[in-house]
Amino acid sequence: MTKKNAVSNKKELSLEEREELLKALKDRFEKNMNRHKDLEWAKVQAKLDANAEKLWSLHEMERTGGEPDVVKHDKSEDEYIFYDCSAESPKGRRSVCYDRKALESRKKHKPENNAIDMATAMGIELLTEEQYRSLQELENFDRKTSSWVQTPSDIRELGGALFCDYRFGHVFVYHNGAESYYGARGFRGSLRV
Structure with a gap:
């Protein structure tokens, strides 16, 4: 597994990592108030302070x-x-197929990881199509990029998976193997705290 696709096995942050992350989250929160009108950072941070494992997932x-960033x-x-x-689409999570079954089905030129396993290891979930919209x-x-989204089981059973992007002023949902x-x-991904 390459460094860019690796997920840390340690689920606790050092004090320095924690402070650095909280500062980055607070700065982003304050710079992007359009994403979370009427929310207060102090209340968000109180939730984060009480949920070390969720803070690790955000890290x-x-x-x-x-x-x-907080969206709701x-x-x-x-x-x-x-x-x-x-x-x-996050740089450290690109060049991955959809799930483990897809990864194992490849005979040649396998990617190093898959979206579902990476998200699970991170403690997050892939966005649904509705969440993406x-x-x-x-x-x-x-x-310029695209992102895998949760795929309905009937599509996945037939070998497909869904992804989305934004082009020409619209959200597009596509399918691929x-x-x-x-x-x-x-x-x-999404995370509830």
Whole structure:
């Protein structure tokens, strides 16, 4: 596994890593208030302070280029929802096929990893098509790249997987063989804290 696709086995952050991550998250939160109108950083940080494992997952999102940010507050569950908000599909999560079954089905030129296993190891979930569309309502992402999204089981059973991007002023949903992988396709994740 290369360094760019590796996921740390350590699920605790050092004090320095924690402080650095919280500063990056706070700075991004304050610079992008359009993503989370009417939310307060102090309340978000209180949730993060109480959830070390979720903070570790956010660190993994950050480390792989996702630039996670708060996009919503689920009042009924009192959870803040983070999505990867990097302009393009996260660099540290590209050139991966959809899932382990797809990876194992390749006879030649296998990618080093797959989106589902990477997301699971990071403690996050791939965005759904609906989540991807709601992210695009905040601002436009993936103008040059594309991102795998959760694929319905009937499509996956037939060998396919879905991905999305933003072109010509619209969100497009496409299909590909789940075993395919491209340097410009990664995945975006979500995390509830």
